[in-house]
Amino acid sequence: MVELSTVRDEASHTREADEPRDSLLVRFGVDKPLKLDAGVELSPFQVAYKTYGTLNAERSNAILVCHALTGDQHVASQNPVTKKPGWWETMVGPGKPIDTERYFIICPNVVGSCMGTTGPSSSNSKTGKPWGLEHPVVTIRDTVRAQAMLLDHLRIDTVFAVAGGSMGGMQVLQWAASYPDRVFAALPIACATRHSAQNIAFHEVGRQAVMADPEWRGGRYLVEGTNPRRGLAVARMGAHITYLSDAALHRKFGRKLQDRSNPTFSFDADFEVESYLRHQGSSFVERFDANSYLYLTRAMDYFDLAADYGGVVANAFRGTPTRFCVISFTSDWLFPTSDSRAIVHALNAAGARVSFAEIVTDKGHDAFLLEEPELFAIVRGFLDGAARARGLATEKR
Amino acid sequence: MMLSRLKSDLTMAEAARAPGGTRVDLLLVADMVTRGAKVLDVGCGDGELLRLLGERRDVDGRGIELSREGVNECVAKGLAVIQGDADTDLADYPNDAFDYVILSQTLQATRHPRVVLEHMLRIGRHGVVSFPNFGHWKIRLQVGLGGRMPTTDNLPYAWWDTPNIHFCTIKDFRALCLVSGAKIERAVALNAYGAPLRLNVPWWFWNLFGEQAVFLLSRSA
Numbered sequence: 001m002v003e004l005s006t007v008r009d010e011a012s013h014t015r016e017a018d019e020p021r022d023s024l025l026v027r028f029g030v031d032k033p034l035k036l037d038a039g040v041e042l043s044p045f046q047v048a049y050k051t052y053g054t055l056n057a058e059r060s061n062a063i064l065v066c067h068a069l070t071g072d073q074h075v076a077s078q079n080p081v082t083k084k085p086g087w088w089e090t091m092v093g094p095g096k097p098i099d100t101e102r103y104f105i106i107c108p109n110v111v112g113s114c115m116g117t118t119g120p121s122s123s124n125s126k127t128g129k130p131w132g133l134e135h136p137v138v139t140i141r142d143t144v145r146a147q148a149m150l151l152d153h154l155r156i157d158t159v160f161a162v163a164g165g166s167m168g169g170m171q172v173l174q175w176a177a178s179y180p181d182r183v184f185a186a187l188p189i190a191c192a193t194r195h196s197a198q199n200i201a202f203h204e205v206g207r208q209a210v211m212a213d214p215e216w217r218g219g220r221y222l223v224e225g226t227n228p229r230r231g232l233a234v235a236r237m238g239a240h241i242t243y244l245s246d247a248a249l250h251r252k253f254g255r256k257l258q259d260r261s262n263p264t265f266s267f268d269a270d271f272e273v274e275s276y277l278r279h280q281g282s283s284f285v286e287r288f289d290a291n292s293y294l295y296l297t298r299a300m301d302y303f304d305l306a307a308d309y310g311g312v313v314a315n316a317f318r319g320t321p322t323r324f325c326v327i328s329f330t331s332d333w334l335f336p337t338s339d340s341r342a343i344v345h346a347l348n349a350a351g352a353r354v355s356f357a358e359i360v361t362d363k364g365h366d367a368f369l370l371e372e373p374e375l376f377a378i379v380r381g382f383l384d385g386a387a388r389a390r391g392l393a394t395e396k397r
Numbered sequence: 398m399m400l401s402r403l404k405s406d407l408t409m410a411e412a413a414r415a416p417g418g419t420r421v422d423l424l425l426v427a428d429m430v431t432r433g434a435k436v437l438d439v440g441c442g443d444g445e446l447l448r449l450l451g452e453r454r455d456v457d458g459r460g461i462e463l464s465r466e467g468v469n470e471c472v473a474k475g476l477a478v479i480q481g482d483a484d485t486d487l488a489d490y491p492n493d494a495f496d497y498v499i500l501s502q503t504l505q506a507t508r509h510p511r512v513v514l515e516h517m518l519r520i521g522r523h524g525v526v527s528f529p530n531f532g533h534w535k536i537r538l539q540v541g542l543g544g545r546m547p548t549t550d551n552l553p554y555a556w557w558d559t560p561n562i563h564f565c566t567i568k569d570f571r572a573l574c575l576v577s578g579a580k581i582e583r584a585v586a587l588n589a590y591g592a593p594l595r596l597n598v599p600w601w602f603w604n605l606f607g608e609q610a611v612f613l614l615s616r617s618a
Contacts, residue, residue, distance in 0.1 A: 344479050345489045355472045356479035358465060377473040385475020
C-alpha cells in the first residue's frame with residue numbers, strides 16, 4: 001500500500017511539473033537559456049501559464065498577474081490538482097476589478113515551482129530524472145527574466161499592468177525596476193523591497209522542518225520514492241500562522257474545542273485552531289513539492305531591490321514612466337504597512353507617480369486574497385484611471 | 398482624519414460655490430496654477446481640488462492626505478494620492494520635484510507650519526496656500542467683546558475639538574513669508590460670500606474683512 005501511494009506521488013508530481021494539466025506551455029530550447037543570478041544558465045527550460053480574455057489588436061491590454069509563494073498559474077479558473085476555484089477569482093474574472101472582459105490576463109507559474117514551469121521536481125533533460133537539489137537556486141529576478149521571455153514569445157512589448165501580492169508583489173517591483181518601459185502600471189500589494197530578517201527566520205524554520213523529515217532523503221525523495229509529508233506540513237502550518245493575525249485567529253477559533261466538550265488530556269487536536277492548522281498542512285502536501293518550497297522561500301529571502309542599485313531603492317525607479325498603486329493591510333505583520341511606506345518613499349524620491357492606500361482589516365497578510373471590498377474598489381479605480389491614460393477606456397467588449 | 402473632517406465640513410457647510418457647485422476658494426487656487434504643471438496637493442481631502450485641476454488645468458496632480466478614508470476614495474477615483482502626514486512626509490520629497498505645491502485649508506492644521514512652508518518651497522518652485530483669516534472682524538468681535546474662542550460658519554469647531562491648531566491672520570501669514578524667505582507673487586482675500594475683495598485696498602482692510610486668503614508664493618531670489 002505504502003509502495004503504491006508513493007509511486008503514484010512521484011508520478012503525479014513529475015507529470016504536473018513536466019506536463020501541467022489545463023495550462024499553456026512554452027519550451028525554451030538550448031538556443032534560449034535563462035541566465036540565472038547564481039551565475040549559471042537554465043537550459044532547456046519551460047514556462048507554464050494561463051491566459052484569460054482577449055488580446056486587443058494593438059496588443060496593449062495585457063495584465064501580467066504574478067502569483068505568491070505557493071500559488072500557480074490557475075488564477076481565475078479551477079485548479080486541476082485541487083479542483084478548487086482559482087486563487088484570485090475574487091479579483092480576476094468577468095466584471096471583476098481585473099476584468100477579463102476588458103483585459104488580457106497572463107499568469108505564469110514561477111521558476112522553481114512545481115506546476116509546470118521548470119523547478120526541482122521537473123525532469124532534468126540530462127539525466128531524465130527529477131532535478132532535486134541539482135537544480136540551480138533561483139531568484140525573483142530570474143523569474144521576472146523568464147516572464148519577460150514569455151512576453152517576447154507572446155509578442156507583447158508593453159504590458160498595461162503587472163499585479164501581484166506578497167511574493168507576487170516582489171515580482172511586480174522587480175518588473176518595474178528591470179523593465180520600466182515595458183510596464184505601464186504596477187500594483188504591488190502587501191509586499192516589500194526586501195525580505196526582512198524576521199521573514200527569513202520564519203522561512204528557515206520551514207526549510208529545517210522539511211529537511212529534518214527522514215523522507216526528504218537529502219532532496220532525492222522523488223527518485224527514492226519517498227515524500228517528506230510531515231516536514232512540509234509542519235512548514236506550512238508555521239507559515240500559515242504568519243499569513244493570519246491574532247485577531248483573525250481569535251475571531252475564527254478563539255479557544256473553542258474541536259468536536260468535544262472537554263479537553264482530552266492528550267496531544268490530540270483538542271482545539272479547533274490545531275485541527276485547522278493540521279488540515280492546512282496535510283492538504284498543502286497534496287499539491288506542493290517540498291523542494292520547490294525550499295527554492296521559492298530562498299528566492300524570497302534573497303530579494304533585496306536596493307542591493308542591486310547601490311543600496312538606494314529610489315535608484316531602482318529613477319525616471320520611471322510607470323504609475324504605481326501600492327496597497328497594504330493594517331493587520332499584516334509579515335509585510336507590514338511600514339514596508340509599503342518604504343516603497344512609497346522610494347517612489348516619491350524617484351519622482352514616480354504613486355498612489356498608496358492602507359486597508360483596515362483584521363485578516364492579516366492573506367487579506368489580499370480574500371473578500372475585501374475596499375481593495376477591489378481601489379484596484380478597479382486605479383486600473384480605470386490608468387486605462388484612460390493608456391487610451392483603453394472604450395475597450396470593453 | 399482631522400484634515401478630511403475639516404474639508405468635508407467646509408464642503409458641506411457654508412463654503413461659497415460657483416454656478417456648477419465648485420467651491421470658489423478651490424477655483425481661485427486652480428486659477429493660480431499654470432496649465433499642464435506638475436502639482437502636489439498636500440492635505441487633498443477627498444480629491445475635489447485635484448479633480449478640478451485635472452479637468453480645468455490639465456495638470457499632472459499628486460496628493461497627500463492624512464485620513465485613510467480620504468485616500469482610499471481618491472485612489473478609487475484614479476487619483477495619484479498617498480496616505481501621509483504633511484508634518485513628517487514632505488521631507489522625503491526631492492528638491493524641485495513639482496511646479497506647484499498646494500496647501501489648501503491645510504496649513505493651520507499642521508504642527509509646524511513654518512517647516513511645512515519651507516518644505517513646500519523646496520519641493521515646488523511655487524506654493525499656493527489658502528487659509529481662514531483669524532483677523533476677520535467677526536472673529537475679533539467674538540474674542541474681543543464676547544470673550545470666547547470664535548466659531549463661525551467656516552470654522553464651526555469648539556476650541557477643544559478643532560483640527561485647526563495654528564490659526565493666523567493675513568498679517569501673520571505675511572510675517573511668516575518674510576521669515577521663511579517666501580516671496581508673495583499674488584494674494585487674494587475672499588469675503589464671507591466667497592467673492593474676492595477689491596484689489597487696491599490696503600492690507601489692514603483685507604485683514605479685517607477677508608474671511609479667507611489665497612497666496613501664490615515663490616522662493617525669494
